Amino acid sequence: MTPVASPKSTSTFVRALKCRECGHEYPKAPIHVCEFCFGPLEVAYDYDGIKRKLTRETIAQRPTNMWRYTELLPLDGPVTVGEHVGWTPLVRADRLAKKVGVRELWIKNDAVSYPTLSFKDRVVSVALSKAMEFGFDTVACASTGNLANSVAANAAAAGLKAYIFIPEDLEPSKILGTTVYGARVVGIRGTYDEVNRLCSEISGKYGWGFANINLRPFYAEGSKSQAFEILEQLGWRAPDHVIAPMAGGSLITKIRKAFEETDKLGLSDSASRTKLHGAQAAGCAPIVEAVRAGRELIKPVKQPCTIAKSLAIGNPADGYYAVKAIVQSGGYAAAPSDPEIVSAIRLLAETEGIFTETAGGVTLGAALKLVGEGRIGADSSVVLCVTGQGLKTTDPLVPVLPRPRTIAAKLAEFDALVASDSKDS
């Protein structure tokens, strides 16, 4: 089938911004907090209008990128940033399924996301397209690494100036993968939560478009595209379980919203019954701890300490909503230790040929725990959200992976090596 062009305007379906707590509505603007109750704002849509227009067949005819679900994304004008983002592979993982102990296992592989190899490209394409609509010439973000990469790259491609704020001790590849795009990168001596607090002040003072602060209600909607793709790639059949990594808690909250939306629109019929499970590293697991303690409220972690730096947010902005999404779906949460994260990275690579960053190790590590605890049954279908690329976080693997054996360029030396291999096996 020849793809037809992406629909260029969605203004009719994006109604307003709405407070998640008191329901007060606001016009579409770069704001993120309710003036009345300080609740977070989110995008409200005209679902009746969308239902009349959006069918599985219409979607199927569109180009294979995240904008095939454009009516459910919050732009009022054309896509100006990140037109090619999305539609990453959903890989059937039978070899890994045997190791994990489930009937059907799939990897949603955002480790190969265009252009910066993490799911953050989805949220950034929305945030920066929206920044262009609002007329910002400078965009910015507070980041644990992947958002930094994506804002820097997409801003460069759009001709926007970018200021990027990160904890100064991020992985070298994450830093290099930001500075290369010419962004102004500022390393803060402190945790991500301290970076974020500073950015809230800067955002108020400088009037820039901060992807995850004043543009957050729009930005966060981009994560829904991962959930829409999972369903469509499964033929609109909802899996029994989805496991997602959590930092600020936005991705998992938006997967839940997306599943409810597709049911409401008749695109799927049981996606809201899919159990959503959250994964964090044991060294920074405020959301997991709340779920496992049966608490709604998050106790912030003051000093995160884990190799999964991309998930190291001690005081997650959407933590409360992430807990709700997990509990309402009937899911649970788990937090693997750093050694378990490293083992999971190796297991995924060795069974499926997929190299994930530490966040993906957290997701698979959590899956193993949840199956072990009986939270996920052996007869289930499970999707793991692998959200970032292994080449960005190689440091924890260096001490545990074997070094290549070195020989002279002589057949005899290779023969000896093979002979010693067959003795070992």
Ligand SMILES: Cc1ncc(COP(=O)(O)O)c(C=O)c1O
């Ligand atoms: C690779 C990766 N996966 C998952 C997440 C979690 O995203 P959220 O903050 O939406 O919970 C992040 C956040 O930075 C990330 O970098």
Ligand SMILES: [Zn+2]
């Ligand atoms: Zn409110």
